[in-house]
Amino acid sequence: MIEDDIFRETFLHILKELEIPNFAISIQKSDFEKLKKAHDSIHEFIYLPTRLINSDAEFRAKSAFLFYHSEVFDQAHRSLLVALSGYYNAAYTLLRNTLELLIKGAFWECMAHKKYRVKKRNYQENRKEN
Numbered sequence: 001m002i003e004d005d006i007f008r009e010t011f012l013h014i015l016k017e018l019e020i021p022n023f024a025i026s027i028q029k030s031d032f033e034k035l036k037k038a039h040d041s042i043h044e045f046i047y048l049p050t051r052l053i054n055s056d057a058e059f060r061a062k063s064a065f066l067f068y069h070s071e072v073f074d075q076a077h078r079s080l081l082v083a084l085s086g087y088y089n090a091a092y093t094l095l096r097n098t099l100e101l102l103i104k105g106a107f108w109e110c111m112a113h114k115k116y117r118v119k120k121r122n123y124q125e126n127r128k129e130n
Contacts, residue, residue, distance in 0.1 A: 062109060
């Protein structure tokens with residue numbers, strides 16, 4: 001077990017590296033209403049499954065998308081927090097990753113359903129004939 005003094009010193013060092021004062025500066029200098037809307041929108045996203053899923057069967061039918069869903073929320077939320085810390089390039093990278101995860105979730109959800117795979121195959125066959 002870690003000694004209390006070492007733990008406290010390490011914890012305080014990490015807090016200092018997080019640059020918490022940058023959050024206050026970012027919030028003061030930004031359009032607070034836009035910031036609040038962005039934050040609230042990210043939190044609304046976590047409730048999406050409760051609006052899409054009403055039964056165990058629906059959960060299984062949408063599980064490919066849901067596999068990515070919570071990671072999308074975490075990445076979007078982290079992107080906002082990193083941007084408030086002043087690390088804009090890192091925040092942009094996380095935001096891009098968020099969008100990629102969202103697209104992957106939607107893609108794999110479509111591929112999990114036979115009706116979409118059949119449509120794609122028929123489309124490819126029609127293209128070859130023309």
